[in-house]
Amino acid sequence: MRTWSLIRLFTLLVYLFMFTPIAIVVILSFNDAQFGGFPIEGFSLRWFYALAENDAIVRAFRTSLLLGLLAAIIATTLGILASLALMRYSVPATNFFNTLLISPVLIPETVLAVGLLLFMRWLDQPRSIVLLLAGHVLIALPFVVLVVQARLVGIRKVYEDAARSLGANPIQAFFQVTFPLLMPAVFAGLLFAFTISFDNITATLFWRPAGVETVPTQIFGMLRHSISPEINALGTVMIVITVGLPLLAGAIARAFARRRT
């Protein structure tokens, strides 16, 4: 039993290691002090107001949101179509296609970034927001495929066949039966892809056109000088978005599931 309490203590310490630094960022974002560190001088929301008035940050936020939304929609569409093909039809070399779809995670992001950049150079195209979007789709796609396939396993073709034998035409069967069953997979894919795009910095630093900043690259640029209190406030806002959104989605999904049963 003594071993077990040691294991529990060790686990607690690991959790502390994971969360203390993050908690400190959130706490410091409400600090009234002039600088972004300790000591704490009082509670204040001034840095959140300062955020809203900082044009560069607001612009970066808009870019990140737009990029994340578009990347999520495109990656999820591509991922769901491909997953449907691989899971509902007997395609030769299914394994090969699966590996191919997931392979972008197996290649270091830096190399993916250089590859796409050199391809643009080879085509004599300047870096553009379209390149950034395409790159984010590439990075998000494998994760969408993984999430969607995990959800699709439960949707068997028999449901659709049943609808067909009851007189639905293929399009009706898809929209009335398959699509509603697909919705959880669609949402999971969208959410995952959005988070990945919204959070990406490694490849984004290579791909972004001159003068375009996403939230992470903006934070990275601001870090070069010192950690301003605004960065802490921005961090808190990002945490609320990337943690709050999935939690909210999960809670809503659970509420719906409860109502149905």
Place this chain on the structure above:
Amino acid sequence: MRDEGFDARPWVLLAPALLALLLLMVIPMAIIFVFSFYEYVDVAVDRPAFQFENWLWFFQDGFYHYAIWQTLRISAITMLVCALLGYVPAYFIANTTYRHKWLLMLLLILPFWVSFIIRQLSWVHVLGSQGIVNAALLWLGVIDAPVRLLYNEATVVMGLVHFLLPFMVLNIYVSLESIDRNLVSAARTLGCTGWQAFCQVTLPLSLPGLAAGSLLCFVLAGGSYVTPLILGGPDDFLFGNLIYDTIMLELNWPMGATLSVVLLALLGSLVAIYGRFMGLSRLYKSLN
């Protein structure tokens, strides 16, 4: 539609994704390879050619070899620390009788959702000159001026561990969770001590998870370059930093391409070896 011979529908569904991968990954990878033979003329100027100057440079310059060694070393240390720190929590979550186990799982997944850059810079608040450790030591009167704790190799490893630990814990947890509990009970009734049962039964059966987690940690650490920029000193660079500097600062694209091929070969061969022995499907599951 009734044609039994060829069904075009799955191919129509697959086509957009395959086209995207072809344009965004397959061709670019080929282009990197081609660029590594191009000739560097001047900053941001290169000439299509087939010559080996970049490769000769890479093979002759000890600096690059040192960078490879440093990258492998830091990745290996990161992987080991992750394995050591990650096994116990995974074991705890898998075996606890705590009623709110889902909460422990959620807390494990939560760091994935917290922005990477925020997680990395948060360590400046812990160890920086205005960080909590220095603030506490100053307040206690142990020191008179802030001590320099950041910007060394140890903090780079720590930042990487902070980023990669959840991958390790999740992988080991999945492995441990799938072990038949009766096996451990059987070992105990046959006279094993708890420790023996762990070493002879649980640990070997959890090795696949440990291997998958280790591979992920190693490969992701070896490919990173942002962490050393935030938490490292001038000497704490990884191979990715060389690529970033060569491409984005020196604008020497042929050399940057060459270095990218090297990094891809280095980390790709590890993935390939792993895939050969363990199969890649486990890795996919663990990324979920």
